[in-house]
Amino acid sequence: MLTTEQKNQFSEILESLGQTLDVSETQYNAAVRSYEAVGNWLAKEDSPLAQFNPEILPQGSFMLGTMIKPVHEKDDLDIDLVCKLTGKVPSWTQEVLKNMVGDRLKANSTYKEMLKDEGRRCWTLGYSDSANYHLDILPSIVNPGYRLILERVFSVTDIREVDALSIRITDKSSTNYKSEPNHLFWLKSNPFGYGRWFFFQATIDQKNILSLRESIQPVPKYNTNKLPLQRAVQILKRHRDIMFNGDEHKPISIIISTLAAKSYNKETNIFDALINVINSMSSHIEERYSTVHRKNIKWIPNPVNQEENFADKWVDHPKREENFFKWLAAVQNDLQSIFSQSGKGLHMVNESLSKPFGKGVSDQTIGHYSENLRRQRESGLLKMASHTGMIGNVGTNIKNHNFYGKDE
Numbered sequence: 001m002l003t004t005e006q007k008n009q010f011s012e013i014l015e016s017l018g019q020t021l022d023v024s025e026t027q028y029n030a031a032v033r034s035y036e037a038v039g040n041w042l043a044k045e046d047s048p049l050a051q052f053n054p055e056i057l058p059q060g061s062f063m064l065g066t067m068i069k070p071v072h073e074k075d076d077l078d079i080d081l082v083c084k085l086t087g088k089v090p091s092w093t094q095e096v097l098k099n100m101v102g103d104r105l106k107a108n109s110t111y112k113e114m115l116k117d118e119g120r121r122c123w124t125l126g127y128s129d130s131a132n133y134h135l136d137i138l139p140s141i142v143n144p145g146y147r148l149i150l151e152r153v154f155s156v157t158d159i160r161e162v163d164a165l166s167i168r169i170t171d172k173s174s175t176n177y178k179s180e181p182n183h184l185f186w187l188k189s190n191p192f193g194y195g196r197w198f199f200f201q202a203t204i205d206q207k208n209i210l211s212l213r214e215s216i217q218p219v220p221k222y223n224t225n226k227l228p229l230q231r232a233v234q235i236l237k238r239h240r241d242i243m244f245n246g247d248e249h250k251p252i253s254i255i256i257s258t259l260a261a262k263s264y265n266k267e268t269n270i271f272d273a274l275i276n277v278i279n280s281m282s283s284h285i286e287e288r289y290s291t292v293h294r295k296n297i298k299w300i301p302n303p304v305n306q307e308e309n310f311a312d313k314w315v316d317h318p319k320r321e322e323n324f325f326k327w328l329a330a331v332q333n334d335l336q337s338i339f340s341q342s343g344k345g346l347h348m349v350n351e352s353l354s355k356p357f358g359k360g361v362s363d364q365t366i367g368h369y370s371e372n373l374r375r376q377r378e379s380g381l382l383k384m385a386s387h388t389g390m391i392g393n394v395g396t397n398i399k400n401h402n403f404y405g406k407d408e
Contacts, residue, residue, distance in 0.1 A: 162193035
């Protein structure tokens, strides 16, 4: 059993780990400028889409604040975006809307060269090797007044209105993709409702809630001050990425984020949040009878659409279910091993971090943590707990030393 001081020390180390996993401010701002430019091109006066006020908004991990660096530096960041149009020409089907967005992108010589193969739902723009990211742009339709609803729902504690944040999207696999002009019969999605639910789970006090509106702005500010749930999700995703190394059957991020958010119990430090999350995730996996499969199947409901099952692919791809539970057991064992190094020195903590999170990330994490300890010592804030010998912010002050070996 770890003491409070030991838990606090590991919370600081985990915070350093999260900061190490954050994408750089330079890369973040470059991505924002890129998709802002795309939005401006789609909305330009001579654009066939201009009358519908197209707006590009981040969704997924970019919106949730849980994006992490890829394991390999040269790999792309996958940035998920919504292209939101307010209304459309009444005769437009999903296919027409999808092609209208694609054709407008192709009308720009730069974007034409960057366009990758058309996806099932999205258009993808690949940026240069030096940028190392691509933008997945999802065409969608919303009703008038949507922006006002979005701002309101992200400004209050009450999340009962999240269904009003639903959007209608294009999906080539839909049976009515080429035939249905009424967007109310198109596939419904709710990325911003999900985001509001996630932030409701993550927030600790009113101060956090007041800052949520920033996350759904077209140009959100770079933020390194993450909530414990956000850090926990980042850490879990990195562990997943190292363990599966590109395996297509790895646990998907939406499942990790959803189960983590359901398990989170407003813990105020990352250590307690992470321990609680990994010990509780499996309890939020349901079993429901599937009329399609005529048997009970595992069900991880979308919290803003209970009929959507995030684990729906587990039936046809049982390896994904197997890998999820393998991963959960591995992350529990690996974290237990890391926390058992308490009192054995930072080099032992570093070693135990290396295998599950990568040596480079581990070295940076301990380096950042050690540098923070040095700054605290020089400012007179570093303390040592007398009964455990733990260094942190509880106990007796540790005196700073100058270059001549004398106490200051």
